Amino acid sequence: MIRMNPAKHVDSHMNELVSDLQTLIRQPSVSAKNEGIEECATLVQKILKKAGVKSEILRLKKGVAPIVYGEIKSKQNPAKTLMFYNHYDVQPAEPFDLWDDPPFSGNRKGNKIFGRGATDDKGELITRIKAVEACLKTTGDVPCNVKFVIEGEEETGSEHIEDYLKKYQKKFSCDGVIWEFGYVDAKNRPIVGLGMKGLLFVELSAKESIIDAHSSLAALIKNPAWRLIEAVKTLRDSDGKILIKDWYKEVTPFSKNDLEIIRKEPFDENDFKKEFGIKSFVGNKKGLEAKKALIGGATCNIAGFVSGYTGDGAKTVLPGSALVKIDFRLVPKMDPKKQISRLKRHLKSKGFSDVGIKVYHGEAAARTDSSNPFVTQVKDAADKSFGSSILNVSNAGTGPMYPFVEILKAPCISIGSTYMFAKIHSPNEFARVDLLKKTTKCMCLIMENFGKN
Amino acid sequence: MIRMNPAKHVDSHMNELVSDLQTLIRQPSVSAKNEGIEECATLVQKILKKAGVKSEILRLKKGVAPIVYGEIKSKQNPAKTLMFYNHYDVQPAEPFDLWDDPPFSGNRKGNKIFGRGATDDKGELITRIKAVEACLKTTGDVPCNVKFVIEGEEETGSEHIEDYLKKYQKKFSCDGVIWEFGYVDAKNRPIVGLGMKGLLFVELSAKESIIDAHSSLAALIKNPAWRLIEAVKTLRDSDGKILIKDWYKEVTPFSKNDLEIIRKEPFDENDFKKEFGIKSFVGNKKGLEAKKALIGGATCNIAGFVSGYTGDGAKTVLPGSALVKIDFRLVPKMDPKKQISRLKRHLKSKGFSDVGIKVYHGEAAARTDSSNPFVTQVKDAADKSFGSSILNVSNAGTGPMYPFVEILKAPCISIGSTYMFAKIHSPNEFARVDLLKKTTKCMCLIMENFGKN
Numbered sequence: 001m002i003r004m005n006p007a008k009h010v011d012s013h014m015n016e017l018v019s020d021l022q023t024l025i026r027q028p029s030v031s032a033k034n035e036g037i038e039e040c041a042t043l044v045q046k047i048l049k050k051a052g053v054k055s056e057i058l059r060l061k062k063g064v065a066p067i068v069y070g071e072i073k074s075k076q077n078p079a080k081t082l083m084f085y086n087h088y089d090v091q092p093a094e095p096f097d098l099w100d101d102p103p104f105s106g107n108r109k110g111n112k113i114f115g116r117g118a119t120d121d122k123g124e125l126i127t128r129i130k131a132v133e134a135c136l137k138t139t140g141d142v143p144c145n146v147k148f149v150i151e152g153e154e155e156t157g158s159e160h161i162e163d164y165l166k167k168y169q170k171k172f173s174c175d176g177v178i179w180e181f182g183y184v185d186a187k188n189r190p191i192v193g194l195g196m197k198g199l200l201f202v203e204l205s206a207k208e209s210i211i212d213a214h215s216s217l218a219a220l221i222k223n224p225a226w227r228l229i230e231a232v233k234t235l236r237d238s239d240g241k242i243l244i245k246d247w248y249k250e251v252t253p254f255s256k257n258d259l260e261i262i263r264k265e266p267f268d269e270n271d272f273k274k275e276f277g278i279k280s281f282v283g284n285k286k287g288l289e290a291k292k293a294l295i296g297g298a299t300c301n302i303a304g305f306v307s308g309y310t311g312d313g314a315k316t317v318l319p320g321s322a323l324v325k326i327d328f329r330l331v332p333k334m335d336p337k338k339q340i341s342r343l344k345r346h347l348k349s350k351g352f353s354d355v356g357i358k359v360y361h362g363e364a365a366a367r368t369d370s371s372n373p374f375v376t377q378v379k380d381a382a383d384k385s386f387g388s389s390i391l392n393v394s395n396a397g398t399g400p401m402y403p404f405v406e407i408l409k410a411p412c413i414s415i416g417s418t419y420m421f422a423k424i425h426s427p428n429e430f431a432r433v434d435l436l437k438k439t440t441k442c443m444c445l446i447m448e449n450f451g452k453n
Numbered sequence: 454m455i456r457m458n459p460a461k462h463v464d465s466h467m468n469e470l471v472s473d474l475q476t477l478i479r480q481p482s483v484s485a486k487n488e489g490i491e492e493c494a495t496l497v498q499k500i501l502k503k504a505g506v507k508s509e510i511l512r513l514k515k516g517v518a519p520i521v522y523g524e525i526k527s528k529q530n531p532a533k534t535l536m537f538y539n540h541y542d543v544q545p546a547e548p549f550d551l552w553d554d555p556p557f558s559g560n561r562k563g564n565k566i567f568g569r570g571a572t573d574d575k576g577e578l579i580t581r582i583k584a585v586e587a588c589l590k591t592t593g594d595v596p597c598n599v600k601f602v603i604e605g606e607e608e609t610g611s612e613h614i615e616d617y618l619k620k621y622q623k624k625f626s627c628d629g630v631i632w633e634f635g636y637v638d639a640k641n642r643p644i645v646g647l648g649m650k651g652l653l654f655v656e657l658s659a660k661e662s663i664i665d666a667h668s669s670l671a672a673l674i675k676n677p678a679w680r681l682i683e684a685v686k687t688l689r690d691s692d693g694k695i696l697i698k699d700w701y702k703e704v705t706p707f708s709k710n711d712l713e714i715i716r717k718e719p720f721d722e723n724d725f726k727k728e729f730g731i732k733s734f735v736g737n738k739k740g741l742e743a744k745k746a747l748i749g750g751a752t753c754n755i756a757g758f759v760s761g762y763t764g765d766g767a768k769t770v771l772p773g774s775a776l777v778k779i780d781f782r783l784v785p786k787m788d789p790k791k792q793i794s795r796l797k798r799h800l801k802s803k804g805f806s807d808v809g810i811k812v813y814h815g816e817a818a819a820r821t822d823s824s825n826p827f828v829t830q831v832k833d834a835a836d837k838s839f840g841s842s843i844l845n846v847s848n849a850g851t852g853p854m855y856p857f858v859e860i861l862k863a864p865c866i867s868i869g870s871t872y873m874f875a876k877i878h879s880p881n882e883f884a885r886v887d888l889l890k891k892t893t894k895c896m897c898l899i900m901e902n903f904g905k906n
Contacts, residue, residue, distance in 0.1 A: 221735070314814070426667070
């Protein structure tokens, strides 16, 4: 069998990759607003087809975003199966006015391609599709079986991925999963990530007067914004410690091995601070403590707060309602359901039974054991394509890794092209073309390493 | 001289009053947005002219809303001058979607006329113009000199009224002022109001990351919404007591006479609670304590709070900034400038030097002595036109009464047609036609009483 070089194919076909990515970006697919979801799924199928991958649309029930499922069997090694897990949906692009170009422009400026989803996750997805395409076009085969699971609800918390994994457990069976993204640090080193934090996203609300009232009546009518501030203030101290009873009860400390990996992991505090224009970290953490917080710290973040008049100028109004959106990052062993009960119990015990709680979703944290051979296979590929790479015990972010680990019983590793400062989830999100290229080559090597072992 | 009856003229010309009010409502004049201000001033002049009152536009400087000034001399009694103080600007109409009809419709449904400004203050203004018109049309004279001072910045805090009063001190000289509004309670009894609270409107802001960040970074990047919640929480206890050092320092207790008036003043707690759909008052106040709070209590109200993602669904974002709008109601002897310094000192001393403070405006409280003969003249007119009336030491709301009392040295009394539950400053604001009629007749009697004494 003639082995041509997939990497060279990647090099010479970057224009196509960029063009396909631009097409993907230009199709908005905001799951939070159910905007363009079906259209984007169809578009992903087209791009898979062009790459030589057969795909189908999997559905759970009406109102649930479909999964685009692609599969290609290996002739040379049909015994091992690698899954690429990605998502075609994106975060809302608001606030629109902070974007330099329109949010779904896909405009390329030099090494950068701009737009919501440019990196997260359309940029990542395209590298994997193009890696498979490179193998097929150069060797007529893939080094291992490949399965694509591309969902459409990741940015709203992958509410149905667990149901999909259960329903299609057999179809999805595999020996390893390459996670939907992978970070690249400030020095262009890719992170080989072995875990994800969990997430609990809730909305707390307070109501009082049935109408917005004149603020002169604040002498008598209670203010729901005050009420919510008082309630929320009991959740966390100013150093970031969560004050809900038993919140940390099941959390175990890092293992010796984990700590060793964490110590080795570089983290340039100054670069990080400079990027965000900040002077110090939460709780004034530094060095190892800062890294430990990012990798294994539970957080209670206010993602949104709104009450009353928020426009320009002064309006003397006493709002009738107030609303806060909070996301808690969970660490391994925290059970989202248990944490919700604890939050509810906390508010009740602090006298805030009147505060409404809406749970958007809960997701447990997951980690892959660093002794799994899959780790070495991925790290080797990353080292070769990027020059070096960094092992990471857990990403600070969240993804539905837990049900993959639980249901598919497969190790999950994140590796990809997401530049740490690519402004994902923010205005002016971009993808770097150089990283897209290296990552595509890395995916080729991962398939090769995985098939060989 | 033939004395015809102005009251009868009012009765038979209500359609004109309603129609002129609708015309006024249909001209939006939102001072907070500088929307329709000049147009509305011109419209007010037209309506004054139709009533037989000469008017002129007074200006201070560019960018300041003009005052519409109207004047008519009395032939029978040129020695005494009554001023009607009103405003032609209105509050912003947001949130638009909570209005049953468009906010500036002026639609009449039975006894009600709907629209922003229907009561506050276009409804009040029209009664005074039409009262003067009724006198002129029936007697060819007014019982005393009348001056109209109609400003365009009341809803943003009458920032320039003091400068206007100083500049036009001579032109505006008078012996008594009828304030821009007057409340009518749930049992249709008008309130003869002798005072107004002051107001301090500020905006506090916190900033951290220069960009909205992914909320997974909340383990390290500080959240400005948290920061602001912590800062704001130090301002007030849950019973409404303001915790800023020396905030109440200059406040004197009610006099024996004031307390007597307060005791006599009816206040139906249940009606009030029912109207707003609430179960209890701030600090669980009841009876006399509730009345004292409304009449003389200082408040710290959150008029608006905004940070991060406030749309539908979940967005895992770490906001870069947070903003809270707060209005403090001030009581007599509180100096707004002093209170601003105290607020600044408080934030600094509590460790919140990083929290930004923008002062929108400050205004002192004012009260007219209940022994002034003007009080009896107004109360008698109100008793006659409404059947009975109620004396009130101070309104819970704010107006620029302080500079009138200080500069013009004239007693100020509020009396008018503002039904207590007319939803002023809220969606579906309305004016009651029956009250507009009674108030117009009351204004005729006030001029008569004032001229005679």
